[in-house]
Amino acid sequence: MSGLPPYASTGQRAWYYGFRVICGLIFFFLMAPILVIIPLSFNAQDFFTFTPEMLRLDPAGYSLQHYEDFFTNPDWQQALSNSVRIAPAATVLSVVLGTLAAIGLSQSHVPFKGAIMAILISPMIVPLIISAAGMYFFYSRVGLQGTYLGVVLAHAALGIPFVIITVTATLVGFDRSLTRASASLGANPVTTFFKVQMPLILPGVISGGLFAFITSFDEVVVVLFVGSAGQKTLPWQMFTGLRDQISPTILAVATILVVISVALLTVVELLRRRSERLRGMSPG
Amino acid sequence: MTDAAAGMGRAASDARKLDAVATGPMLAADGRPLKASLNRALRAQKLRALALIAPLLLFILVTFIAPIADMLFRSVENQIVSETLPRTVIALEDWQETSQLPGEDAYAALAYDFMEAAERREHTRVGSRLNYETTGMSSLFRQSGRGIDDVGEIYADQFVALNPAWEEPATWVALMASERWQAEAAETETDTALPRFELAPGIADVLPETADAYRSFARTIMSEDEDDPRAEEPWNTVYLALYRDLLAGTGGYDGPQAALLNEAATAVPVFEAVSVQAQFADINEDWADTEVWETIEAFSDPYTAGYFLAAIDMQLTPDGIEAQPEEQQIYILLFQRTIFMSLMITFSCILLGYPIAYLLSNLPMRTSNLLLILVLLPFWTSLLVRTSAWKVLLQQEGVINDILVWIGLVADDARLQLINNQLGTIIAMTHILLPFMILPLYSVMKTIPPSYVRAAKSLGATDWTAFWRVYFPQSVPGIGAGCILVFILAIGYYITPELVGGRTGTFISNRIAFHISSSLNWGLAAALGSILLALVLALYWLYDRIVGIDNVKLG
Known part of the structure; x- marks a missing residue:
């Protein structure tokens, strides 16, 4: 060909x-x-x-009036600030918990590994509408429905599978003798983790984090149910805008989001190349 | 294991034991047996791994698995009827002759239950629950909530006319409340909550219904209105209970207020009597209709298959399971439509994805990496951005129709209807899910060595035969993976069908959302969700068998 x-x-x-x-x-x-x-x-x-x-x-x-509307309309600004508050919190939560668990999962001799993995990956498999329905029922039982914390927890759960998958993928090529070498030179496990293991798996952690971030930043279905008007995010505002009366401001927002995704895609791609180079797996 | 093999195994282990006795176990440097030492290290390793996983596992169990379990539970749960109308449910257990109305006991039980429920403002919830099964229940319950105060009033008036002491809250407290409660309540300061109401010992044996009704009265007004039973005249239903109890006799009661009670007991037989059934029929004549009672009885179990039956267009009637009326059969159709459209989307994804993946895997690395960005960029772009783009493009006044009119393919007054129908959903979702088909196909095709096709050609195969007989079979695993992935994703989609699907292009998920936020029939939403979940998990199990979970890759 x-x-x-x-x-x-x-x-x-x-x-x-x-x-x-x-x-x-x-x-x-x-x-x-x-x-x-x-x-x-x-x-x-x-x-x-x-x-x-x-x-x-x-x-x-041509004009910039739709952009102007986005940056001055309080509805859109409120939605933007909610998105910017929810997505990073959810990302931090999923990255910290997910990285720890991925390290645990990559060790040899983990009992019930298959079952644990299936549970941790499940938020990615279950259709969003079902997750949203379940979370709506359960969170309103325990008083988390319509709260900022509820939305953050829900989004963190949705982002975790991505962190697990990317970080375990980086750990597959990880050379265990490096940690042993560090231990034999007198480093305690914490030092070994931060000085030896972390720098090597960092690309995986960051790209997992980016996936988690974009999951939360783009997510509509769950926030529609778990959140209330006070947690209206950017996608939510776009969704209602598209459903009720479609205003051209949506296109301005969409353009901004496309620029953001291009930036994120570039970062992920650069990280992947760097990770492959570090592990000597560069395709050349 | 066969007997012979088991025997050999035993012999081998015996030999090892003998060996160990002869030479002693192998020892580690610290003098422990090596085996124990290794086991300990292994255990420590396992524990460390589990300790690292535990926080996340706990987190997912609470934030994700518990909600899913809650949804599954809600799809069969039906405790609202038996919790709100407990006495009625018990009274209806003996009701066999469903062609006749239940007896007075059932009506009296309903009166007690309903009074309490109305006071707690829970009767409307039962009404709307039962309205899913039999229309008209909701308004019947709402109306009865307003009329229930009058049930038993005729007896209350006669008791008070007989002796005004019956009007006094203190009479009732002395008769019903335990001495301990009275003492504790007397010590309670004003503005603080009273102790939980307690019946006097033995009163429940003498006046069973009255004691039960009064306790329900006392506890309800204390918790709902923070009222004091020592200052409130009981509900009329309590007088109804007293009338019924006294008719049955007092059995030589000699506790507090015995004289008053005995006086009433002798007067009761000559009271003007109106059956409870008639009093209910006065509120709403539907109470004299067996259908209402049959509905209550049919849904009195704490668990029901009713929601699942409704989700497959069946219904639980008092005569058993039967199909819904023709005009209400929508769910089977909706499931069929969801599956059909998901298949259409999957098929269009193969059609468009296969050539792209083929091209990418046969181009030089540098070019294919560049072209891969064209696949990854839509993949990374927000779902709503892509959906809004399609909404803009497909409108009747949109870009595509404009171009078609400009070219002259379509007349200006006959613009194509591309959106708010099945076509719109299929176009937009094919675009959105196409990367999920291309990426697994590409990763499989990349591993197919080009030498096979070259060998086929050198042996005289035409281009087509070489592709169809040699290349294509090797790419089938990629097609399988991509298809299942796209199908799983498509079948549960909500946002895109909601925005571009109109009325005919919606999926089962849109119906679930409708039942959660608009019709508030959560049980039915949960049942529909459970069926969808089962479908997806079955497909995912298939995916795992064919592709393996570990092969899930991102980008």
């Missing part, structure tokens, strides 16, 4: 280029919806389609 041999027949040539066109169209399908909202978010009108001015590239057709 990597290049067309000089002896290829006409049919083979046609298929070679035809296949690439098909793939190009599918990539277009993947990317176009995300790309199309970026110019639309600069629309000077309250329309969701390209105005004739925009198509002529007339500067009058």
Whole structure:
């Protein structure tokens, strides 16, 4: 596939280029919806389609008014501040607990490893609507429904599987003789953990943390049920906006979120490469 | 193990024992037997590992597993009827002739229960619970809550006319309350809670219903209104109970207020009497309808399969299990639609994902890594961003319709309906779940050595035969993994169908959400959720068998 041999027949040539066109169209399908909202978010009108001015590239057709609305509207600002308060708290909780457990799980001779792993991964498997329903029932029984703490706990639970998976993946390649060497040189287990093990698994921990963060930051279903109006997050505000009256400010918010995801994706990708390089598993 | 093998095992272990006796156990440096030393180290290691896992395990059990268990419990739990109407439920146990109304005892029990429930404002909850099964129960219970005060009033008036002492709260306290409670209550300072009410010993044997009704009165007004039974005239239902008890006789009672009681006992037979049934029928004539009673009886068990039956379009009627009326059968249809649409989405994901994964795995590393970003970026983009993008694109005044009109494929007055139907849900969800198909496919295809296809071609296979007979079979595990993953994710989706599905493109999860937040039928929501959960877990078990949990990879 990597290049067309000089002896290829006409049919083979046609298929070679035809296949690439098909793939190009599918990539277009993947990317176009995300790309199309970026110019639309600069629309000077309250329309969701390209105005004739925009198509002529007339500067009058573009404006930052939807961004201005996002940064000045108290509803959106409240939602943003809630998101910024909930996601980091949930992330810290899932990273700390998840990393400890992943280290425990990666040791040899863990009894009931399969069952424990299944329980820890379960928040990722169970459909969100079911988790949300269960949490709504249970949290309202114990008085956590509609509280900041309740939402943080729920989001931490949802983020934990991602931390477990990424950190255990990093630990698979971890050379145990390093900790033994450190112990033989007189380091106690805590020093060994922070000076030897932690720097090596840090890329896994950070990318697990990023997954946990994005899980909480993007999450709508659970917060809709577990939270109350006081915990309205950015996705929640977008969800109600999309369901009730769709305002173009949503497109401005969406564009900002796309920029954030590009940044996060870059960080995760760089961390993955660094981790592979450190463990000598670089693909070259 | 066969007998022979067991015998050999035993012989071998005997030999080892002999060996140990002859040479002594192998010792570690500190003089302990090596085996014990190793075991100890192993145990310490296990404990350390468990200690590291324990906090998280506990956390997940409390924040996640307990809620799921709670949901499963709620799907069968039905304690509200037996908790709110306990006496009625017991009285109905003897009710066999369901073609006739239950006897006076059941009506009296209902009066006591209902009075307490109305005072605690719990009767409307039972009403709305039973309304899921028989319509009209909710309004019947709400109305009866207002009328229950009058049940027994006719007796209260006659007792007071006989002797005004019956109107005095003090008479009742002296008759009913234990001396200890009276003493403790007398010592209690004002503005502090009274001690828990206690019946006088023996009174329950003489006046069983009255004692029960009065205790319920005393405790309820103390806890609900912080009133003092020593200052409140009892409910009319207590007089009803007294009337019924006295008709049955006092059995030579000689405790406090014996004279008053004996006077009443002789007068009671000539009281003007109205049956409790008639008094209830006065509030609402539905109480003289056996259907109401049959519903109460059918749902008096603390656990019910009613919600699960409702979730599969059946219902529990007094005559047994039968299908719901035609126009109310929606859940089977909804499950079918959810599964059908999830299959459509999975199929479109294979159709679009396979070529991409094939291309990526056959390109040079550098190019494929670059193109992989085009797959990962949508994967990382917020779900709501992608859903809002599709909402904008697919609208009738949206970008896609505009382009089609501009090209001339579609007339301006006949714009396509692309959103708020099944098509909209399928398009948007295929886009959202496509990365989950491409990534597992890609990771499988990357491991297929290109030499096999080359070998096939060198042996004379055409391009198509080489692909279909050699390459494709090796990529099937990737297809399986991707399909199950996409299907599991699709079947429980809520946000996207809610926003772009309209009325016909919604899933079972939307119905669950509706029952939680709008119709408040939590039991049915829990039953639907439990069925969905069972379905997903079964699929996940399949995924584990085919792919293995450990192969879950991210990005």
